Amino acid sequence: MGRPGEGRDNNAAGFGEFELIARLFAPLSDAAHGFQLTDDVGLVPDTDNRVCVTSDMIVAGVHFLPDDPPDTIARKLVRVNVSDIAAKGAQVSGLQLSAAFNRDRDVSWIEAFASGLADDLALFGAPLIGGDTVRSPGPDSFSLTAFGRVGPHGLVRRSGAQPGDGLYVTGTIGDAALGLKILKGELGMVPLGRRQPLVERYRVPTPRHAFGAGLGAFASSALDVSDGLLADAGHLATVSGVSLDVSFDRVPLSGSAARLVKGNADLHLSLMGAGDDYEILFTTSTDNSDALAELAGASDTPVTRIGHVGTGPAGTVILRDSAGDVLTVPSQGFRHF
Amino acid sequence: MGRPGEGRDNNAAGFGEFELIARLFAPLSDAAHGFQLTDDVGLVPDTDNRVCVTSDMIVAGVHFLPDDPPDTIARKLVRVNVSDIAAKGAQVSGLQLSAAFNRDRDVSWIEAFASGLADDLALFGAPLIGGDTVRSPGPDSFSLTAFGRVGPHGLVRRSGAQPGDGLYVTGTIGDAALGLKILKGELGMVPLGRRQPLVERYRVPTPRHAFGAGLGAFASSALDVSDGLLADAGHLATVSGVSLDVSFDRVPLSGSAARLVKGNADLHLSLMGAGDDYEILFTTSTDNSDALAELAGASDTPVTRIGHVGTGPAGTVILRDSAGDVLTVPSQGFRHF
Numbered sequence: 001m002g003r004p005g006e007g008r009d010n011n012a013a014g015f016g017e018f019e020l021i022a023r024l025f026a027p028l029s030d031a032a033h034g035f036q037l038t039d040d041v042g043l044v045p046d047t048d049n050r051v052c053v054t055s056d057m058i059v060a061g062v063h064f065l066p067d068d069p070p071d072t073i074a075r076k077l078v079r080v081n082v083s084d085i086a087a088k089g090a091q092v093s094g095l096q097l098s099a100a101f102n103r104d105r106d107v108s109w110i111e112a113f114a115s116g117l118a119d120d121l122a123l124f125g126a127p128l129i130g131g132d133t134v135r136s137p138g139p140d141s142f143s144l145t146a147f148g149r150v151g152p153h154g155l156v157r158r159s160g161a162q163p164g165d166g167l168y169v170t171g172t173i174g175d176a177a178l179g180l181k182i183l184k185g186e187l188g189m190v191p192l193g194r195r196q197p198l199v200e201r202y203r204v205p206t207p208r209h210a211f212g213a214g215l216g217a218f219a220s221s222a223l224d225v226s227d228g229l230l231a232d233a234g235h236l237a238t239v240s241g242v243s244l245d246v247s248f249d250r251v252p253l254s255g256s257a258a259r260l261v262k263g264n265a266d267l268h269l270s271l272m273g274a275g276d277d278y279e280i281l282f283t284t285s286t287d288n289s290d291a292l293a294e295l296a297g298a299s300d301t302p303v304t305r306i307g308h309v310g311t312g313p314a315g316t317v318i319l320r321d322s323a324g325d326v327l328t329v330p331s332q333g334f335r336h337f
Numbered sequence: 338m339g340r341p342g343e344g345r346d347n348n349a350a351g352f353g354e355f356e357l358i359a360r361l362f363a364p365l366s367d368a369a370h371g372f373q374l375t376d377d378v379g380l381v382p383d384t385d386n387r388v389c390v391t392s393d394m395i396v397a398g399v400h401f402l403p404d405d406p407p408d409t410i411a412r413k414l415v416r417v418n419v420s421d422i423a424a425k426g427a428q429v430s431g432l433q434l435s436a437a438f439n440r441d442r443d444v445s446w447i448e449a450f451a452s453g454l455a456d457d458l459a460l461f462g463a464p465l466i467g468g469d470t471v472r473s474p475g476p477d478s479f480s481l482t483a484f485g486r487v488g489p490h491g492l493v494r495r496s497g498a499q500p501g502d503g504l505y506v507t508g509t510i511g512d513a514a515l516g517l518k519i520l521k522g523e524l525g526m527v528p529l530g531r532r533q534p535l536v537e538r539y540r541v542p543t544p545r546h547a548f549g550a551g552l553g554a555f556a557s558s559a560l561d562v563s564d565g566l567l568a569d570a571g572h573l574a575t576v577s578g579v580s581l582d583v584s585f586d587r588v589p590l591s592g593s594a595a596r597l598v599k600g601n602a603d604l605h606l607s608l609m610g611a612g613d614d615y616e617i618l619f620t621t622s623t624d625n626s627d628a629l630a631e632l633a634g635a636s637d638t639p640v641t642r643i644g645h646v647g648t649g650p651a652g653t654v655i656l657r658d659s660a661g662d663v664l665t666v667p668s669q670g671f672r673h674f
Contacts, residue, residue: 138475
């Protein structure tokens with residue numbers, strides 16, 4: 001699972017989706033393959049732990065905008081799954097697509113969707129294995145299941161972070177959230193040149209598949225940042241049974257994001273709780289800094305140390321400013337819109 | 338794929354779903370794993386062809402009735418996938434669930450759904466590996482991906498039927514279609530005792546997993562009957578490049594179905610084109626009748642020879658009455674309602 005419902009908003013019935021899943025579906029899983037649904041992927045039975053699998057479901061109006069270009073919807077769906085697999089030290093090997101197209105979508109829309117899918121299958125070198133397509137009277141809904149070839153060191157799990165380990169993140173945080181705010185008109189007028197890279201990052205994220213493929217050699221724990229940096233750090237802290245200290249000033253922003261949040265401390269802070277970054281958050285002993293630097297260089301991936309595994313209560317994440325004061329982010333991991 | 342959209346009704350845009358898939362998605366597949374989407378399952382990469390995979394997607398109001406009991410929706414979803422795997426000579430080994438619950442579904446509904454899922458996972462001895470759950474403003478939509486352990490003789494494909502082979506089907510045909518008609522009130526008053534087994538078969542089909550597990554030893558081709566007997570015979574005939582002759586009078590009906598269609602020739606004939614039977618349709622040389630009888634006995638599965646592989650044009654299915662005259666069924670494989 002990309003941990004079903006994690007960090008998502010409470011529903012009308014007043015219970016958290018994550019709690020719901022944990023309570024109802026986790027017992028249907030097993031320790032050997034499903035990890036009681038505590039990780040981003042499971043292991044396919046009868047593969048000697050060499051093949052992992054993950055699924056993501058997206059619904060128009062919930063996880064993407066109904067008027068998003070159809071090729072970008074398909075590509076984001078692929079990349080979200082590739083990101084889950086990369087964060088586990090594996091490489092995508094094939095995809096299974098279930099698609100419910102709204103009954104009013106015309107052929108050209110579906111063609112564009114298939115074309116985006118084709119582009120990314122070629123990019124990541126993974127074939128379509130199968131799936132199902134149906135028509136729906138409701139919003140377009142897509143479920144993609146991706147298979148991954150597990151690296152020689154085995155899966156990098158959410159568990160495994162050790163006190164003293166450094167906490168690292170690839171790339172930059174917050175671009176996608178700003179891109180979504182721009183699309184929703186929440187940031188007023190933004191010049192096209194500044195707007196474009198942020199919107200693109202929201203619509204078509206770039207999973208860290210080259211970096212992820214080498215992660216197994218040194219990472220003690222990892223997951224991809226999809227629900228939001230702090231929410232996902234919380235998942236990692238919970239499953240590893242540790243606390244995490246994050247330094248706000250070290251969390252890397254892109255040039256576009258830095259310019260937009262300049263002079264707007266609330267907006268800057270909100271990016272720590274925003275989602276859709278699809279970067280890899282991981283822990284590793286500082287003894288491994290050479291191996292880490294080598295992989296970052298070889299895969300051309302920026303990596304920043306943003307904190308460390310602390311000695312606080314298990315499952316807590318503490319965000320501090322440069323003076324060491326604790327910062328509070330209003331909404332962590334809010335993903336619906 | 339449970340061959341996406343096969344045999345389903347044309348959509349508003351006026352093209353068949355099957356044609357759409359064949360044209361847009363088949364090229365994204367590969368010969369080694371996805372079979373260009375011409376079969377019920379694909380093969381998971383890096384498993385030496387030992388693990389197969391299939392997905393089915395169902396939407397409330399299209400593939401099930403929104404007020405169907407939630408446990409039966411979950412169980413049907415599992416069984417539809419188990420049926421696909423059984424018809425390929427494989428055994429289900431694990432499941433991946435993507436669920437978009439309508440946002441107004443309350444906890445007890447989801448609990449009942451999870452409970453039905455749990456029952457069938459236990460029945461078929463397969464764990465939940467992972468998946469995703471989300472909330473949707475639209476109808477409940479579920480995609481289940483099932484993994485199968487391929488038998489020692491390899492996958493039983495849709496291709497492989499040879500002229501002269503016998504054509505066989507397990508169990509009986511038409512119960513589910515009659516159950517659906519009863520639920521929709523199309524058959525008037527039906528006594529409860531006669532109504533119940535038909536409705537149950539529509540809601541919770543019984544896949545032929547014990548029979549399917551031994552199918553690889555002798556079947557030259559097979560698939561499960563989901564779109565309708567004649568539609569699925571057509572898929573088999575097309576992929577095998579043969580014609581099939583089906584004897585109407587030999588197609589087995591249950592006692593309940595036989596009583597309902599008595600004196601109603603049109604209703605009887607319509608069952609040949611109805612769906613949701615989840616029986617296995619297969620071909621085998623008549624030399625294998627001993628092996629076939631042995632497996633049928635060991636798995637307690639009724640099997641009926643209903644025709645043979647003919648010498649007509651590839652892809653054609655001819656239904657004949659006892660006098661040898663050709664019968665025409667108005668709507669083949671209509672699955673929506």
